[in-house]
Every structure is written in structure tokens, then in C-alpha cells.
Amino acid sequence: MNEEEILRQYLREEIKRILNEMSTTGNVAGYLTPAAFRGNSEKNVARLKKIATQFGYELTPIGKKQMSAPADKMEIVKNKLNPLEENRYYAYRNDTSKQPHQKLGNAISEINRQLTEIQKLIKMNARLKNEYKIDSSKMWKRTLTGLVKLEAKLIGLAQQIREIRN
Numbered sequence: 001m002n003e004e005e006i007l008r009q010y011l012r013e014e015i016k017r018i019l020n021e022m023s024t025t026g027n028v029a030g031y032l033t034p035a036a037f038r039g040n041s042e043k044n045v046a047r048l049k050k051i052a053t054q055f056g057y058e059l060t061p062i063g064k065k066q067m068s069a070p071a072d073k074m075e076i077v078k079n080k081l082n083p084l085e086e087n088r089y090y091a092y093r094n095d096t097s098k099q100p101h102q103k104l105g106n107a108i109s110e111i112n113r114q115l116t117e118i119q120k121l122i123k124m125n126a127r128l129k130n131e132y133k134i135d136s137s138k139m140w141k142r143t144l145t146g147l148v149k150l151e152a153k154l155i156g157l158a159q160q161i162r163e164i165r166n
Contacts, residue, residue, distance in 0.1 A: 045067055048067065049067055
């Protein structure tokens with residue numbers, strides 16, 4: 001074998017090795033949400049801006065808007081809610097779209113609807129507990145603590161409902 005044949009043989013083996021190692025995941029579409037896992041820290045945003053503009057390109061207006069928006073949609077919800085709950089009450093009280101007795105009636109209807117859902121959940125889990133014969137000793141400590149807290153909240157709610165009714 002001359003040098004040319006040796007080189008050809010070597011290249012063929014190398015190509016076969018590379019082709020065997022290749023995967024087909026290169027054609028899989030990426031996430032449709034830009035910077036989905038970037039987090040909200042300024043360091044991550046700055047890093048992404050640097051990557052996007054490193055070859056002399058500029059961010060489009062949409063790109064600038066996305067970079068300034070929080071990556072975590074819960075941040076948007078948290079920012080909309082005021083951490084001081086008293087402002088929520090005053091906004092509710094001062095809303096002129098309904099009379100106070102209408103607000104109370106609608107609220108009671110909504111509470112009844114939600115309590116019905118809670119009753120269904122409790123009934124379903126009580127049935128599951130009975131079918132699988134789970135006793136309190138097999139429950140997690142946090143579950144038992146949660147049940148005690150839930151019971152205390154319900155007793156407190158019953159007292160508040162009596163105050164509203166009187």
C-alpha cells in the first residue's frame with residue numbers, strides 16, 4: 001500500500017467513526033419561548049444580551065421588550081398584587097360597579113362554589129384513605145400538621161360566618 005491508499009483508508013475509518021457518533025437530535029426544534037430558562041437575575045439578562053449582540057447585531061424592539069420582561073411569569077403576577085392586603089380591601093370596598101349587598105351576595109355564592117370543590121376533594125381523599133386502609137401512623141408528619149391547620153382554619157371560618165350572619 002502506498003501513502004495515498006493508507007491516507008484514504010484512514011479517512012474512510014475516521015468518517016465512519018464520526019458518522020457512528022452523530023445523533024439525529026440536531027434537527028429537533030428548540031423551545032419556542034426565548035430565554036425560557038434564563039432566570040430573572042440581571043447577570044443572566046446581561047449575559048444573554050452580550051451573546052445576542054456579540055457579532056455587531058442589535059436587539060429588535062421585540063427582543064428588547066422580552067429581555068426587560070421577567071422570565072418567570074409568576075413575577076408578573078407578584079408585581080400586580082400588592083403585598084399590603086389592606087389596599088385590596090379598599091379597592092374592593094370603593095368599587096362602584098356593584099352595591100355592597102350585591103358584593104356580599106356574589107362573594108358568598110363564589111365561596112359556596114369553592115367550598116363545594118373543597119368538599120369534593122376531601123371526600124375523594126377520605127375514600128382513598130379508606131380503600132387503601134391508611135392509618136394516621138402511615139401519614140407524613142407534614143400531612144397530619146396540615147390537617148390540624150386546615151381544621152383550625154375551618155373552625156375560625158365558621159366563627160367569622162356566624163359574625164356575618166348576625
